[in-house]
Amino acid sequence: MPLTDTAIKAFKSKDKSYREFDGSGLYLEIAPSGGKWWRLKYRFGGKEKRISLGTYPAIGLKDARQRRDEAKTMLAKGIDPGEQKKVIKAEAVATAKDEALTFEAAAREWYAKKTVALTDGYRKQLMARLENLLFPYIGKMRLSVLEPADILRAIRHTEERGHIETAHRLAQISGQICRYARLGGYTKYDVASRLSEALPPIQTKHFAAITDPVEIGHLLRAIEDYHGDVSVAYVLRIMPYVFVRSGELRAAEWPEIHLEAAEWIIPAGRMKMRRPHVVPLARQVVKLFAELKLITGAGRYIFPSPFSAGRCISDVGILNALRRMGYNKGKMTIHGFRTMASTLLNELKYRPDVIEAQLSHGEKNAIRDAYNRAEYLQERRQMMEEWANYLDRLRNNGN
Numbered sequence: 001m002p003l004t005d006t007a008i009k010a011f012k013s014k015d016k017s018y019r020e021f022d023g024s025g026l027y028l029e030i031a032p033s034g035g036k037w038w039r040l041k042y043r044f045g046g047k048e049k050r051i052s053l054g055t056y057p058a059i060g061l062k063d064a065r066q067r068r069d070e071a072k073t074m075l076a077k078g079i080d081p082g083e084q085k086k087v088i089k090a091e092a093v094a095t096a097k098d099e100a101l102t103f104e105a106a107a108r109e110w111y112a113k114k115t116v117a118l119t120d121g122y123r124k125q126l127m128a129r130l131e132n133l134l135f136p137y138i139g140k141m142r143l144s145v146l147e148p149a150d151i152l153r154a155i156r157h158t159e160e161r162g163h164i165e166t167a168h169r170l171a172q173i174s175g176q177i178c179r180y181a182r183l184g185g186y187t188k189y190d191v192a193s194r195l196s197e198a199l200p201p202i203q204t205k206h207f208a209a210i211t212d213p214v215e216i217g218h219l220l221r222a223i224e225d226y227h228g229d230v231s232v233a234y235v236l237r238i239m240p241y242v243f244v245r246s247g248e249l250r251a252a253e254w255p256e257i258h259l260e261a262a263e264w265i266i267p268a269g270r271m272k273m274r275r276p277h278v279v280p281l282a283r284q285v286v287k288l289f290a291e292l293k294l295i296t297g298a299g300r301y302i303f304p305s306p307f308s309a310g311r312c313i314s315d316v317g318i319l320n321a322l323r324r325m326g327y328n329k330g331k332m333t334i335h336g337f338r339t340m341a342s343t344l345l346n347e348l349k350y351r352p353d354v355i356e357a358q359l360s361h362g363e364k365n366a367i368r369d370a371y372n373r374a375e376y377l378q379e380r381r382q383m384m385e386e387w388a389n390y391l392d393r394l395r396n397n398g399n
Contacts, residue, residue, distance in 0.1 A: 003028065005061055011036070026068040028056060038064040040071055044080045051082045101186050103146055103177070104130075104139035110180040117274045126173065133158050133170055143187040151192050155199070165202050171195040208329060209336030211343040213394055216240075219332065220395035222325040231303040231313045232321050234292045239334075241285045241388050243341035243359070245272065246334045251312045252302045254293070262286050262381075277360045280381040282388030345387065354379045 003022040011020060013034040021027040025041040038053035053059060053067045071081035107130055115123050137154035138146065151174050159167040174192040181187045210216055223236045235249060242249065248266055257264050264279040271277050281289070289302070296304055305311040318334055338359060345355045357376045 003061060008036070008056060008061060022061070022065070024068060024072065026053075026064060028064075038067070040068050040081070042071065042075060042081070044075065044082075049080070049082050051085060101143045101181075102139060103141050103143060104135050106143055106181040106184075106186055107134070107139075107177045109184075110177045114176070114180065119269070119272065119274065122272075129166070129170060129173065133166070134174065143181055146187075146191050148191050148193075148195060152195055152198055155195065159199060164200050167199050168196050168202055171199060207333045207335040207339060208331055209339035209343070210327075210332050211340055213344070216340065216344075216391070217394035217397060219325075219327070220391060222327075224395065226321055226325060228321055228324070229306045229313070229317060230292075230295055231306065232317045234288060235303050235313065235318055236321060238285055238288050239337045240340070240391055241282055241288075241384070242279050243338045244277075244279060245338070245360075246315055246318070248277075250303055250314070250318075253300055254297060254302055257281075257289055257293075257302070259286050259290060259293075271360065278377060278380075279358075280377070280384045282385045284388045284392065341387065344390075345383065348390070350383050351379065354383060358383065 003020060007020075008028060011028070011030050013030055013032050015032060017029055017031050019027045019029050019039075027039055027041065029037045029039055031037070036056040038056060038059055039050050040053055041048065041050050043049070051071070053064050053071075056064075059067070074081045074084060111123075111127060111130070115126060118126070134151075134154050137157065138150050141150060151171075155167050155170045155174070158170060171192065174195065175190065178187070178190045178192040182190050210219055220240065223233075223240075226233050226236060239246075239249060242264070244266070248270055251270060252264070252266070256266060259281075262281045262283070264281055266277045266279065268275045292302060296302060299309050301309070301312040303313045305313050306317075315334055319329075322332055322334075342355060342359060346352065354376045358380050
């Protein structure tokens, strides 16, 4: 006997599940919990099968019968309604997944997995570029419909403001994200390939540096005569000898310095390449650090800020000191000390690989890089001693 709405409402739960039939394979299954499920029993390929048509009262009697009739129509066409339901569900899942796979989602996953070895400052800069320069334009776009022109239009906003180098960097970042998405199976194509070809070329900016030996002697004497803040004074005296990056020297802490071993070991967390770096210290540098230890040795930083012992000095203080000595930005920069050393050491015929190792320039092969750094250490010690002696001769008007 066919079911009625009144009868369905009256069905009560029992200790075990039971069924109430409507006809043509449609029945209502009442669970001990009181839940009511519409199900359809049918035969396909000689086998008895069942599918769910929804729950009551979300699916009423009329709707359940309509779904039964639709299933019967499929059966008449040789289509298994159960398998068809699986196909529809899989398509819905795929569509939902596709809609969730946006450029921003892929970018954040790439960022979480592929930038962990970078410094905190560089990671913050990367995320700021993504959030401020790319996500507002293409962040919500699905990877499946993203085209090279979409990414290029986003990058054009930065290019049109005159930030050509940043625009190229955005193209590079987009390429890394899209390649990650392709290798992860999120998309079939790297739609960011060769985007830089559509951008204006970068106008290379060179940091001003003094490389003439006579002029270097003048600079060293000016540094020797500088009597401003003690941290700034000692940074300027030490920088030419060690020619590390400014942040690596400014933020140096006393436990990194090993005066007896004549070594400075910069921890990986403070290095651009995220690996420890050994700086051999010439006797002149050991003497300077020993002098400064009597002044700032009780604190954390070797070169504390004059405004707060809890912070190191900034680039601004060093630049201001250079300017007061008469060296404007077109003549000498902080980075110029690295250029100075690289240029002169090459002219003095030291091995390029040894110079590059001391500058902490990365070798693409990480294993070879680590091997080379260890292999070159003794050569670097000798080079740094000879370089310090060479600078002393220049400062003392020698050659």
